[in-house]
Amino acid sequence: MQSFLWWNAKEAPEGCQWSTMEHAGVSFPESYEPHRVKMKYDGKPIQLTSVQEEAMTFFAAMDPDGMHLKNPKTGKIFIKNFFADFRSTLGKGHIIKDFKKCDFEPVRIHLNQQKLIKKAISDQERKTNKDDRNKLMFKFGIAQVDGHLEKVGNFNMEPPSAFRGRGEHPKMGKLKSRVAPEQVSLNLSECAPIPRCDVPGHAWGDIRHDPRGQWLATWKENINNQSKYMQLAAQSSFKGKSDRFKYNKAAKLCEKILKVRKSYKTDLKSKDKEVKQLATATWVIDRLALRVGGEKDTDEEADTVGCCSLRVEHLHFDPNGEGGDNKEIELEFLGKDSMLFKQTIDFGAAMFNDNQGMGDKVYTNLKSFCAKKKQTDEIFDSINPTMLNNHLKQFMDGLSAKVFRTYNASRTLQEELRKTEGSNRWNRLTAAEKVAEYNNANREVAILCNHQKSVSKAQETQLDNLGGKLEQLKKQKKMLKKILIYLNKGNDSAKIPLKKHDEKKLKDQVAKKITNWSSKIAKMEMDLKHKDDNKEVSLGTSKINYMDPRITVAWCKRNEVPIEKVFSRTLRDKFNWAMAVLPDWEFNAKIAVE
Numbered sequence: 001m002q003s004f005l006w007w008n009a010k011e012a013p014e015g016c017q018w019s020t021m022e023h024a025g026v027s028f029p030e031s032y033e034p035h036r037v038k039m040k041y042d043g044k045p046i047q048l049t050s051v052q053e054e055a056m057t058f059f060a061a062m063d064p065d066g067m068h069l070k071n072p073k074t075g076k077i078f079i080k081n082f083f084a085d086f087r088s089t090l091g092k093g094h095i096i097k098d099f100k101k102c103d104f105e106p107v108r109i110h111l112n113q114q115k116l117i118k119k120a121i122s123d124q125e126r127k128t129n130k131d132d133r134n135k136l137m138f139k140f141g142i143a144q145v146d147g148h149l150e151k152v153g154n155f156n157m158e159p160p161s162a163f164r165g166r167g168e169h170p171k172m173g174k175l176k177s178r179v180a181p182e183q184v185s186l187n188l189s190e191c192a193p194i195p196r197c198d199v200p201g202h203a204w205g206d207i208r209h210d211p212r213g214q215w216l217a218t219w220k221e222n223i224n225n226q227s228k229y230m231q232l233a234a235q236s237s238f239k240g241k242s243d244r245f246k247y248n249k250a251a252k253l254c255e256k257i258l259k260v261r262k263s264y265k266t267d268l269k270s271k272d273k274e275v276k277q278l279a280t281a282t283w284v285i286d287r288l289a290l291r292v293g294g295e296k297d298t299d300e301e302a303d304t305v306g307c308c309s310l311r312v313e314h315l316h317f318d319p320n321g322e323g324g325d326n327k328e329i330e331l332e333f334l335g336k337d338s339m340l341f342k343q344t345i346d347f348g349a350a351m352f353n354d355n356q357g358m359g360d361k362v363y364t365n366l367k368s369f370c371a372k373k374k375q376t377d378e379i380f381d382s383i384n385p386t387m388l389n390n391h392l393k394q395f396m397d398g399l400s401a402k403v404f405r406t407y408n409a410s411r412t413l414q415e416e417l418r419k420t421e422g423s424n425r426w427n428r429l430t431a432a433e434k435v436a437e438y439n440n441a442n443r444e445v446a447i448l449c450n451h452q453k454s455v456s457k458a459q460e461t462q463l464d465n466l467g468g469k470l471e472q473l474k475k476q477k478k479m480l481k482k483i484l485i486y487l488n489k490g491n492d493s494a495k496i497p498l499k500k501h502d503e504k505k506l507k508d509q510v511a512k513k514i515t516n517w518s519s520k521i522a523k524m525e526m527d528l529k530h531k532d533d534n535k536e537v538s539l540g541t542s543k544i545n546y547m548d549p550r551i552t553v554a555w556c557k558r559n560e561v562p563i564e565k566v567f568s569r570t571l572r573d574k575f576n577w578a579m580a581v582l583p584d585w586e587f588n589a590k591i592a593v594e
Contacts, residue, residue, distance in 0.1 A: 004148045004149075016211040018145050018189070020189040020192065021143060022143065022144045025197065025204070026140070026155060027136050027155050027156050027157060028181065029158075034053050035057070041095060054160070058161055059104060059162060077170060077172055082175070085173075137155075141155050143216060143232065150236045151235060152233060153230070157179055159178070162175060162176070163223050165337070167339040167340060169337070177222045181202040181204055181205065182205045184204055185217065186204055186206070186207050187213060187216055190209045214231055214232065215230065217230035235576065240574075244578075247406065247549075251589060253407045260392075260395050263395070264280075268280060268361045268365060274383060274387075277365075277369065277380045277381075277382045280362055281307050281308060281388055282391070285307055285388075285401045286404055289408050290306055290341075291307065291336060292401035293308040293309035305335070306401075307380070311378055312375050314332060315330070327346060327360060328344055328348075330343070330345075339450065341450045389401065409445045409547050410587045413441055413444075413547045413548075413551055414551050414586065420441065434559055446539055451541040470521065470525065477518065548578075549575035549578040552567065557582070
């Protein structure tokens with residue numbers, strides 16, 4: 001594949017994403033092969049059909065000590081949902097009625113054995129497996145768009161499984177159904193050949209020719225009844241154009257932000273309830289980086305909220321019971337992907353007031369909005385997300401709550417990086433130490449945007465192993481120091497558990513080892529601190545979606561830090577359009593908006 005410099009290419013016709021598009025459709029997983037290992041119920045082996053066995057195996061594959069089942073809250077939700085769906089596959093009158101009597105251990109042992117067998121395959125088998133994956137990738141993983149080749153992102157259809165979700169998702173544990181070709185619609189140009197469906201006895205559900213859309217295929221999954229899309233990969237021209245436009249729009253907000261803040265500063269004191277709520281919500285989105293929030297279509301969806309859908313129960317005034325002039329509010333609610341947002345905000349802090357008293361006024365407004373309401377009542381009952389986004393558009397075309405998140409994430413990263421670069425010790429830092437400082441700045445953005453992740457068992461094990469290795473290195477260094485003391489005192493070298501050497505040479509070797517061990521210990525301590533600090537924070541989300549990549553590229557160039565130390569190969573390919581910026585590039589309103 002030749003590189004496609006899309007930023008130098010001719011634009012598609014207005015309102016269209018492409019003129020011609022051809023691809024091979026979706027790759028479906030193989031049908032289930034029963035293993036015939038029986039689970040036990042009340043101590044007795046149970047015979048199951050292939051469909052029932054597959055559903056049962058999804059649960060048996062779960063680690064009992066993993067993040068989903070070990071956590072009392074998520075474990076309870078997971079088991080309840082799984083068992084309800086599992087029983088639906090069993091049908092009425094089946095002997096299995098009580099989850100507590102189910103024993104999945106025989107199947108779990110079998111699956112663990114299969115994992116070990118897969119790990120122990122020969123090099124030839126490993127090469128064959130890789131060749132098979134490459135065949136699929138070359139067939140389904142490349143599309144032809146307007147005469148050039150583009151990589152396809154998710155061309156492999158997700159296999160059926162037990163839905164895991166993130167955070168405390170209320171549907172975790174439910175069984176994800178197998179998607180049939182009849183559920184899939186393909187998007188191709190009219191002149192393109194319709195790809196053959198590789199599943200025997202099946203055909204595509206629909207063929208469309210919609211050049212306005214970037215999607216290649218679409219279908220619905222059963223958990224949330226939401227549409228899923230097969231699209232081009234992150235490094236494609238479609239994604240690159242979208243990303244650059246998004247970051248340029250956020251940069252344009254730099255010249256409008258003072259106007260926005262001046263407006264809501266005045267409107268915070270308005271006597272009109274709607275105007276006051278719009279101003280307060282805008283402040284919350286700007287300064288606390290909350291999502292706008294929206295109404296749910298069904299009661300079955302996760303109870304996730306954003307700014308406009310906050311309820312009285314989500315705000316706890318004066319959580320520590322200090323009284324007096326305390327202006328602290330604890331915000332606690334489930335945000336996107338059911339991730340918990342729980343922060344105590346001091347609205348009286350200088351960072352929120354800046355001699356203008358806005359934080360104090362917002363606190364007063366929130367308290368008045370909550371007064372005389374039930375716990376389940378909405379705080380912003382006079383506005384909705386559409387009204388708020390329409391209100392924002394008066395300041396700038398296309399301005400929305402999401403633009404604020406991108407703007408604040410990018411500005412925060414740039415400001416945090418500038419702080420460290422301005423320190424007296426900066427020029428003495430190694431590249432690895434500068435990367436650690438970059439990660440600290442990245443963490444501030446992740447905290448601002450509430451990008452969290454669950455700590456997996458593998459992460460906990462890795463931290464424990466690193467801690468063990470660090471202690472071992474410290475003990476070895478301590479022993480080396482004792483040996484050097486003996487040598488310097490002129491003690492008989494025969495007492496030292498080393499081979500006989502020239503004394504001076506021996507001293508030099510031990511001193512050199514101590515220096516090497518000190519360097520290893522310092523590096524490992526830094527790695528351990530970094531991993532421990534970031535174990536519950538998702539640094540990748542803000543890198544991928546919210547922080548303008550040109551800030552990072554410019555920072556690496558002016559500080560002589562290799563870009564691969566900060567951006568993975570995937571990110572470097574995704575943001576190839578950002579790699580040519582100069583070292584003094586800055587995120588500001590001067591950026592040309594495409």
